[in-house]
Amino acid sequence: MFIARLAGIAVFDPVGDQVGRVRDVVVSLRLGRRMPRVLGLVVEVSPRRPVFLPITRVTVIEPDAVVFDGRLNIRRFRQHESETLVLAEMLDRTVRLRTDGDRVTVVDVAMEPTRTRDWVVAKVAVRPPRPARPRGLRRRGESRVVDWDEVEGFSIVEYGQGAAGLLAAFERMKAADLANVVHELPEKRRGEVAAALDDERLADVLEELPEDDRVEILGKLEVERAADVLEAMGPDDATDLLRDLPAEQRENLLLLMEPHEAAPLRRLLTYEDDTAGGLMTTDPVVLAPDTTVAEALANIRNPDLNPALAAQVYVCRPPVETPTGRYLGTVHFQRLLREPPPTLVSGIADTELEPLRPRERLQDVAMYLATYNLVAGPVVDEDGHLLGAVTIDDVLDNLLPANWRETVMEASALEGADPEEEALRRAADDERTGPTEDP
Template sequence: MSVEKKNTTLQDENFDGLTAAEIEAQHPADAADTIEGLDISDQVKFIKQLPVKDAADSIAEMDDLDQQALIVNLNKGLAARILEHMAPDDATDLLEGLEEEQRRALLNMVTAEDRAELNTLLTFDPDTAGGVMNTEVVILDQDLTADEAIAKIREEVEDKEIPYYAYLTDKKDRLEGVVSLRDLLLAKRGVILKELVKTQSLITVGYNIDKEEVAHLIAHYNLLALPVVDFGNRLLGVVTVDDVIDIIHEEASEDMQTMVGAGADETTDSPVGFSVRKRLPWLIINVLFSALSAWVVHLFEGNISEMAVLAVLMPIVANQAGNAGQQALAVMIRQLAMERFDRKRAWLSVFRELRIGLLNAMIISSLVFGVGFVVSGKLILSLVMGMALGVDMILGAVAGASIPLLLKEMGRDPAQASSIFLTAITDSMGFFFLLGLAGLVLLNG
């Protein structure tokens, strides 16, 4: 009776303008957003009064750092029960972000069956198919009839994710085929499952394949799920299309951050020390590259002193070429992220960017020459400005397209600090072209 009274009181409590009952009625993704807006004490208070399954669904939708902070603030018994009700891949992702001691404590409190499954998933690299796969799949013996298979699915479906497909295995658990639920429901009575897949071209992926490659395969073949197998073709789990959406979103965010030298896994909630360690090395490298640009300017110090207008024109050349390079850089990184790497096609794309850069450079440099001549009335100065700008824009386009490929060939992330390398090239060479041409044509002419 006292417990009943406690729940009624808590349900009337207000959380960020909503009652707990109103938050509970939301979709788990919306509830997660609301929970993340609460302070940690209110988060704990709210989660405690939810049914465990609803709590698991909401926590699974929260950002990684928020869900980790919440789970370690719950009592271990409740946290363990929540893990048991989460999809295995979601529970594994959460555990991977915890300290070793916290992870071990929670694993010791879940059931032996769940502990064995989670420990297995934790052995896979989180950036591979094995690290993102879900093990809650419908597995059927290939010798069952369609009617027997449907009856078996009805028995098991409550404990599985939405079963897009049923996976057929032999006596040694080797994957023999995949049947969509639609085909299973339309199959004639009495037909043996292996008859439905005897002409099938089976598409699988190894557990050690990079998760980006998995995303490409699912997108290429328009699949809702892709089976993950070991070296003996035994079914381990599946990567579903909702996992692919998360992968694409994560990779896009990482590319955007690493382009400018920030940490790939850095967020606004990351500890200050962590962010400093990730950013500082690239800031030091950027200082060295800036020193290179300054050294180029120093080489032509005499030219600038004789014609001060060159100092005004220098940023125009560098900025315009840098922008042209950033355009090529963004297109190339997108291609590498969205498609399987094809060396020949990728380097042909560099030639394409060269042609684009050449045409853009001709138009922009002609425009700058014309405006410069009208404003200043100095033909040679305007010509030098237009030529330096055009050459640097061409160089920027080629460099922007080439830098990600060179990093890829070296086995590095194509986006890693690519913007810093590009800026160093367009700035230093832009200053060199402008000041060098000015010294050669204007001052020594």
């Protein structure tokens, strides 16, 4: 069973209820050429909590499902020093073939059951590094599968390790879930994963990470790339990240950004972070009065649009860009669905709803959205120009405790250790280092 193929597949109890998804496989490397022993699976259960499922409790492993015996300790998984995570740490490593000394990159590893019903890592899928070396491989860049004892180098700390294989295993994962995976990685691997992600994907992940992780990752990027990633983030999230940086670093990044990308961030930085101006995004859906309902619906169908922003459009006199357009009203998407496609948005805009002012405090913004049952609201200055929109997700982000993301990622329902789990992992430690005698 190639382990990268297990990433993200559903985990079920004996009655068929899904309890989570596979995020990684835990193995214990052993001395010499002995095949690593598989200790268990890291399973992510709600809410985004990784837990350890011993391999002894797994009853079925199929291409689209893992079934276990129903016993699962939901104490948060903590990696022991003697343990290795296959997807997080073994994929993309550079190792050496014992037969000819060639250096190759690990694409995947495969585990298989033994006669004693244990599981071990028996095979390694490798490919030549780029540029490829032709000796011993049939074609440039072609991968092949070798036995575990044919490779060496897994126990050596590697700097500059790639992350393509890890990211391929989780390519369909939502940004919030990938952020949880990144948060759990060692600091070294976090930097390597950030380097491998494209700017858009990294921007999405940074928006979901705790403050300390975001600052750490951004600080390890080349400064030009850090500016590019900030440009790819939503203006409100990019501004929040900039506020966490030292003033000199913040200004350097703003200077490296495209002027039209940096301008809205500079405006947002002028407001306190717990005001409507500090909470708002400068990229709501803004339309001219002569826009039709059909055109409005086409705009909010954009899959890259935040769902809260897609819930309404704002009608302004040209130019229809913040902060220059004069605000006329709001049209909610439910109203758009009820009107004939040729109808002009100016004729159905809600002009009675009083917009927010940029200096209004967080509590007032929350009460405004709750009072009118809104998921977003327009922010307008004293001269009637639309500055942006505040969305419910940003309000909740600021109403929750400052460390709520860490709390979700660090949540643990049980503090006690599971005896069977600890016995299995201690036995693996003994196999790797040799048993120790009691004093």
